Amino acid sequence: MRPTSREYPTFVTHLECSLTGERYEAGQVHGLSKAGRPLLVRYDLDALGSQLQKEDLAPRDGGFWRYREFLPVTQSQNVVALGEVMTPLVPLSKMGEALGGHADSVIVKDEGRLPTGSFKARGLALAVAMAKELGLSHLAMPTNGNAGAAMAAYASRAGLRTTIFCPEDTPEVNVSEIALQGAEVYRVNGLINDCGKLVGDGKEAAGWFDVSTLKEPYRIEGKKTMGLELAEQLGWALPDVIFYPTGGGTGLIGMWKAFEELEAIGWIGAKRPRMVAVQAEGCAPIVKAFEDGEEHAPLWENAHTAAAGIRVPVAVGDFLILRAVRDSGGFAIAVSDEAIFNAQARVAQEEGLLLCPEGAATFAAYEQALATGQVSPSERAVLFNCATGLKYPMPPVHRTLDRHQPIDYAAFA
Numbered sequence: 001m002r003p004t005s006r007e008y009p010t011f012v013t014h015l016e017c018s019l020t021g022e023r024y025e026a027g028q029v030h031g032l033s034k035a036g037r038p039l040l041v042r043y044d045l046d047a048l049g050s051q052l053q054k055e056d057l058a059p060r061d062g063g064f065w066r067y068r069e070f071l072p073v074t075q076s077q078n079v080v081a082l083g084e085v086m087t088p089l090v091p092l093s094k095m096g097e098a099l100g101g102h103a104d105s106v107i108v109k110d111e112g113r114l115p116t117g118s119f120k121a122r123g124l125a126l127a128v129a130m131a132k133e134l135g136l137s138h139l140a141m142p143t144n145g146n147a148g149a150a151m152a153a154y155a156s157r158a159g160l161r162t163t164i165f166c167p168e169d170t171p172e173v174n175v176s177e178i179a180l181q182g183a184e185v186y187r188v189n190g191l192i193n194d195c196g197k198l199v200g201d202g203k204e205a206a207g208w209f210d211v212s213t214l215k216e217p218y219r220i221e222g223k224k225t226m227g228l229e230l231a232e233q234l235g236w237a238l239p240d241v242i243f244y245p246t247g248g249g250t251g252l253i254g255m256w257k258a259f260e261e262l263e264a265i266g267w268i269g270a271k272r273p274r275m276v277a278v279q280a281e282g283c284a285p286i287v288k289a290f291e292d293g294e295e296h297a298p299l300w301e302n303a304h305t306a307a308a309g310i311r312v313p314v315a316v317g318d319f320l321i322l323r324a325v326r327d328s329g330g331f332a333i334a335v336s337d338e339a340i341f342n343a344q345a346r347v348a349q350e351e352g353l354l355l356c357p358e359g360a361a362t363f364a365a366y367e368q369a370l371a372t373g374q375v376s377p378s379e380r381a382v383l384f385n386c387a388t389g390l391k392y393p394m395p396p397v398h399r400t401l402d403r404h405q406p407i408d409y410a411a412f413a
């Protein structure tokens with residue numbers, strides 16, 4: 001069944017401030033709550049649960065639009081689709097066994113297969129669809145690369161205009177893909193939070209809508225589909241532990257919300273995976289706040305890591321990430337860039353799976369957590385690879401062959 005071809009019932013009741021619980025009306029344009037915190041979309045879950053059965057999902061297309069009843073879009077004409085797929089679960093069988101586990105103990109959910117090559121497609125497809133539904137025409141955001149590419153692609157498809165600001169050291173491929181997919185993109189001499197300030201400051205004069213992470217309510221609903229999809233793929237059971245490369249934390253917060261909603265409609269029980277927030281040593285505000293027992297994470301000075309997707313020095317949803325991690329019995333963990341690139345090379349060479357640096361960080365963290373006993377090899381762990389490794393600079397190859405010289409074929413043996 002094409003998700004765009006028919007109307008689905010919608011169950012949104014209202015929006016709610018994630019900090020104070022204050023209610024906001026659905027069907028209107030919203031940014032942050034009055035308290036300056038993310039708004040969460042709330043649904044009539046009793047009605048949803050009584051009108052939708054697990055079996056109803058089976059004949060639908062594979063992508064995240066199959067979860068329409070859990071999403072806020074009210075009219076099918078506003079759905080923006082680019083051939084989304086259900087992203088595969090790829091077990092790292094050899095490495096899992098070598099680490100003392102079994103063939104299925106460590107599994108990668110490979111989000112690099114989505115349109116624009118990253119899981120940012122999930123959040124931005126929803127943000128763009130809702131922008132269209134609410135009559136917005138010009139969207140702006142700061143990005144380290146993948147979010148901008150996803151917004152550019154989905155907004156162009158929906159006929160909306162986009163302006164995008166990137167830190168100046170954003171890889172060329174990201175800036176180029178954003179531009180080629182129809183956005184007006186600028187390199188800015190600063191970090192992602194500096195780019196975010198430009199978007200905020202320009203709102204009045206430029207008339208754009210701010211689609212920064214968690215500053216509008218719908219990206220999180222898109223990211224929520226990772227949790228719905230993971231549960232469906234595992235037969236409505238959840239893994240023991242989830243390793244998530246955490247920048248703004250949308251995905252971790254979104255999955256946590258998905259599990260809550262699935263339990264409320266009775267599709268899963270009370271058991272939750274331990275949620276592990278993985279960061280880089282050069283930018284680990286959530287890890288520090290977790291270890292200090294704090295509810296909020298102050299700005300991380302001089303943030304640096306080659307894993308750009310998790311180079312986020314301050315997160316508006318900090319307390320939501322920390323709550324989910326703590327409520328789940330999970331933890332937050334930092335890994336070095338050296339460990340990230342070492343993990344990326346080994347997983348590529350031993351398992352044939354090219355992870356992005358952020359995804360490789362989750363494998364490095366998994367190994368580190370096994371070594372400290374925070375995770376046992378008998379548990380089932382799911383690692384999120386959030387983008388295709390192909391979008392990132394890779395180590396150069398210097399080996400050459402001169403076909404005009406005599407060739408020593410025996411040297412290849």
Ligand SMILES: *Cc1c(COP(=O)(O)O)cnc(C)c1O
Binds near residue numbers: 118249251310359
């Ligand atoms: C954005 C991004 C992340 C971080 O995701 P959040 O949900 O914002 O924490 C991790 N990895 C990659 C590749 C990303 O693009």
